[in-house]
Each structure stands twice: as C-alpha cells, then as structure tokens.
Amino acid sequence: MPAIVSRYRSHTCGQLRSSDQGQRVRLSGWVHSYRDHGGLVFIDLRDREGLTQIVFDPDTCGQAVHDEARKLRSEWVISIEGAVGPRGQGLVNPRLATGEIEVHASQLEILSQSPTPPFLPDFEVADADAPKEERRLQYRFLDLRRAEMQQTLRVRHQVTRIMREYLGALGFWEIETPFLTKSTPEGARDFIVPSRLQAGSFYALPQSPQLFKQLLMVGGCDKYMQIVRCFRDEDPRADRQAEFTQLDVEMSFIDRQDIIGHMEGLLVQIWKEVLGIEISTPIPHMDYDQAMNLYGSDRPDLRFGMQLHDITELAHTTDFGVFKNAPMVKCIVVPDGAKMTRAQTDALALWSKEYGAKGLAVTKVSGEGFDTGIAKFINPIAGQIIEMTGAKNGDLLCFAADKPKIVHRVLGELRLKMARDLQLKPSSQFAFVWVVNFPAFEYDEQEKRYSSTHHPFTAPLDEDLKKLDGRDQETIESIRSKAYDIVCNGSEIGGGSIRIHRMDTQQKVFSLLGIDDAAQKLKFGFLLDALQFGAPPHGGIAFGLDRMVMILRNIGNIRDVIAFPKTQSGADIMCGAPSPIDDRQLKEANIRSIMPVIKPPAASE
C-alpha cells in the first residue's frame, strides 16, 4: 500500500523496488535495527508496511549526519531523506520485499527517542525466547508493532471491510443499537452499569443485540447488519473474552435457506480475498443428532475421521458389568494407538474424568482379537467390534459407557485430543459444516426447568409447533428448532435462527421455559408488544469475528487477534482496568462498595 504523501514521507517502508532506483525519497518510521560499522551505518527502518535498509555513508550524507546516525537506537522514530540505490552484487536481501534496494540517506531527523524498550518487536509468538504474554500485554503498544500482530490487525480489518461491502451490496443497512440497555434474565451474567439519574437502577451491557435487531425487523428495516461489541461477564478461556465482537445480521421475509445461502456467499468472499482459498459450496449440512452421534459434539471437526461407534447393543450381550448396565456404550479407534504405554492410557483415563467420565476403558487390537485393558471382558465380541469399527492391528480402542451426554462429551473430547497428539489437524485445511435441527429445549437438572438450547426467540420447526402444548419431557425434548450453526474446523464461528414472529407462539415458549405471564410482561413486554403490532417473518445470524480471525490466521489464542485484550481475571494490565473509584464517583452513581480493602491497581509504573 502506497503512503499518503506528507512532509514526513513520500513512500512507505515496504514500497520501494528496484524500479524506483534513482528517486529521491523521504521515509519515516521506527529504527528496527542498526548495524554500525564505524564508517558505514545501516538502519533497518520499519513502518506498518515493511522494512527498508537505510545507509548512512559519510561521503553521501556528510560527517555531521553520520555522527547523528551513529547515536540512533532501537525504536527511535526518525525521518530520512535520500536516494534509492541498487544493492551491489550479492548484497540483495531476499528476505525483504525491499531487499533489492537501499536508501542512501542525505538527511536525518530524529522525531522521537526511546529508552531501551523492555522487548524489541522483532519476534514471533512461537519463538522459544519470545517474551511472556504478560509482558506483551503490559507494553501492548510495543507488541502491536510486531509484524505478526500487524498482519492480524490487517486481516481483521480486511474481514470487516468485506463484511460491510458484501452485505452493503445486498441492501443491508448498518444500524447501531444501544450499549446501555436492559438486563436480560436468560443467558450469561450481565455487566451492569449504575444509573446516576435513576438511583438504585442499573443498565446492563448487551450480551448481543438480539432483541433490538428483531425490533428493527418489526420496525420495517428489512435487512440489518452491525459489527458490534458484545459483553458477557463469564470467565474467559483461550477462545473467549468478556467483550468480543460479532457480525450481527437480521433479515425479514426469508427462510432458513435464504440466510444460509447469503452467508455462505459472504464466507466464500472472505476466504477468497483473505487467503485466496475457494470454499466449495454448498457447505454441507449435518443434523445435530448426527453430529452428536458421530462426533460427540455439536461443532464437529471434520478435518479427520475417528468417528464414534455405537456398540451399546453388543456391549449389553457381554458379562462385563460396566458395559452391560450402561445406557450407552461407544468407542473410538485411535489409529496406531497400541504403542501407547500403560502409563499413557492410565493418564487418558484420569484425563477423561475432567469431562465427567467414571473411567475410560481401553484395549489394543492384536491380530484377530483384543489384548490388554478390558480385553478379557469383551473378547467374545471382539470380531464384531473390529468389523463394525474397521479397527486394524496396532490400533487402540477407547470405550465410554455412561449416559449419552457423558459418553458423547468424553469421546468427543478424546477424539480431539488424540487428533492433536497425532497431528491429524492440518491447519491449511478448512472444513465447514452447517449444523441444523437443534433441539429447541433441554432440561436443566439443577434448575429443574427447561432452558432454550439457542435462545427463547428461536422458532420451532413448523412440524414440531404443536408439541409446544405437550407436557411430558420426551415430547418437549423432541421439539427441534430453526436454528443453525456454522462450524469450521471444530469451532463454532456463527449461529442463528429463524425467530418467532407470532405473539402466541412466543408466549407459549416463555411459558414452557417457566416464565409466567407477569414475568413475561415485566421482562419481555416490549417484545410481545412488538410481535402484536405486525411482525414480519424474520431471522438472522451472528458471526464471532474474533474466532473467525483466529481461524484465518491459524492463531490459538483470542487475545492475539484483539488489539487491547484482557487477561483471565478481566484485567487490562496496560492501563490498569478495572480500578477502584473514589467516594465521590461512587456516591454519584448511588452505589456503595462492600469491599473493605481496595487493593491498588496492577498498572505498570
């Protein structure tokens, strides 16, 4: 990208080529590195676009400028003027885009000096000697200077630009929705904001603009999009941050397939422009049931096999108590896993307990039968299992026997872990799948009530609508919804649904969720009102921008795709947020802290 020409520069540090030889240019940027030969001084000058080698030769720039150049240090900001020249024979640097040329400086202006920085922005996160993340977060402005971070921010910008262009061309309007809004009773924990003007009342930051975008449809806006921050006050994870960004989309007078088709087009465009990769369409669909049965997950990673095999019936024919009495028995085949040691398989069993398993049964395929582990209990069905699973000599079989929920969870996670360990996940491959026909409701054992699998505004499939009047658990759990998730490489990068646009249906769903008439009126009165006054059929989707960029850049840590992320305790260790506020601010907000001691902020300096 060319420079915006100003008094500071005629070109960027990534721009000049051998065709520019002879030109007088002015470049500005940071001193990336310096090599002082006494007579000659070489500076690699860096800006967003790249590196250019600057040469200070006393014969060209004069003794005074040369003396100044010898004082330059890492990360000083300078501006130079000079002539573009060829590099001599054998002096071309093929690792630099500008490596065929160098600029022979005639002038030097020091714009900013810097003390020795805590680290130099010349590493990659994967380097063995890369600074700790904590340090990078503390000096984020230095970390952002690294080529790797700049490339990620560039991709992130590219993605949002494509989203706006693509959807804009289809007639979507970008409309903002409030950040100071009403606490939502369902879902994640809200971030809350005290009201100064209404003492004792609080706003909540939106977990998503869900209701507002539906109201925009009722408001006749027809096609809405927004790239918007969402807030959920839950513990972060490697792929989760308390504040994150969604591409939020909603359309009127459409059905599921309309949304899926248009959003596929958007994904195709993004992958094409950012990576030069053609996603093959149509992206396959998979029923939720099938995903759970074959992959133990509602976001299956389809880059590799290792599917779950249901051997419940066979298992019930054995005398092995663990199998005989379990509601479900399934297994996966770990290719070439028989070489794992007893200690390793024992470690797997221990690991599986994290996911609720009582244990993990294993055995190794040896010739026509099984060897070690639970072999002696199940050798009578060995032939059938081998036939059913296609297991080969030298493979490891891992079994889970429990309630379906736990069996799927444990084997689903084990499948991913084995693929990681065996490096079966090619990072250059992208396996997309739409997961559809989710159950609308699930019974929450702890709360003793139903909750929405997606959210309470998701429409049930038409053929399941009448089941909303059902009372028994089996009927209610068999209701499927018009929800859909887009999954890529085992990561849910988007999800949406066709919404309920009829007040009576919405009321039935609320009632089923245990929200009585009074509570409905109090919490969702405005939505029911809106549905009453002429709501068009509508539906939409939201994409997780952070996760999409993670996949596009093959980055495993969400903090590395966010310019200013927070730590696992929700802190910004650069600026020291969150921090205590003084009594006057508390009083103005009409709140009082119950914390006796206020610890000092963790800010640097």
Add this chain to the structure above:
RNA sequence: GGGGGCGUAGCUCAAUUGGUUAGAGUACCGGACUGUCGAUCCGGUGGUUGCGGGUUCGAGCCCCGUCGCCCUCGCCA
C-alpha cells in the same frame, strides 16, 4: 469457586540433596571496524530470586499465606 503449570538480570532461561560471591544467551553501555542485514571483535554494567511470614547454623530451593499470568472444569440462553 475447583484442578494443573509458571513467577530468578531489561528479555528468555539455568542453578545437583537446602551449602562458597545466584550463572548463560540476548539486550544495554564503552571501544574498534566502509557492505552489514541474527554484523563481527575486545571490554564492562546489570539481581528486593513476585510479595509477606516461618523452619534452619544456612533458603532461589522446604512450610504457611498472599499477588499476578497461562491452561482447564464449573460458567458461557
């Protein structure tokens, strides 16, 4: 809230069973050097071992507490 890992020079790490003056690479400072691009060569500075207690003749190492970071379970409609 639970489980696990980590915290030593500016940065990345090492330090035997608890034992002399806590080392290395890199960065930094000074010097030499006109074709380097991980420059090279010579010399040098640099430590509250996260913090607070305890045990011991003696603690980077052991014990208790505490703070911070990472992974993970719970949580995330």
